[in-house]
Amino acid sequence: MANVPAELMYTSDHEYVKSTDDPNVVQIGITDYAQDQLGDVVFVELPKKGTQFGAHDVFGTIEAVKAVSELFCPLAGEVVEVNSRLDAEPALVNSDPYGAGWMIKLRMKGDKAGLLSADDYSKQIG
Numbered sequence: 001m002a003n004v005p006a007e008l009m010y011t012s013d014h015e016y017v018k019s020t021d022d023p024n025v026v027q028i029g030i031t032d033y034a035q036d037q038l039g040d041v042v043f044v045e046l047p048k049k050g051t052q053f054g055a056h057d058v059f060g061t062i063e064a065v066k067a068v069s070e071l072f073c074p075l076a077g078e079v080v081e082v083n084s085r086l087d088a089e090p091a092l093v094n095s096d097p098y099g100a101g102w103m104i105k106l107r108m109k110g111d112k113a114g115l116l117s118a119d120d121y122s123k124q125i126g
Helices: 032-039 116-125
Strands: 014-019 025-030 042-043 058-065 068-072 078-084 106-110
Touching: 025 032
Parallel strands: none
Antiparallel strands: 014 025, 025 106, 042 058, 058 068, 078 106
């Protein structure tokens, strides 16, 4: 069964949104369910710091042994940090998706409306 931490928010595209010490900045990555469905992650392509995205824009790609998938930005905002560890260690997405396997930090423009609660996401993935 997938790990779905109650304190996070989710998208129907299997990204998560995690609060940080700055109320305007969130950490984004893919869920435990998503990494499990993809299989062994071998490459992650992420945007550069300063890149602006609208909600639901593609912010990168993730390549696994099974498939290549697009990553969708859950919220509108500006990338303020990118997890450069994933360049050398893409498997962190598999081993620790909510911790060391995070992808970007985003300064939000707007709020978190439209995101799913842990309960709603759990129902979606069965």
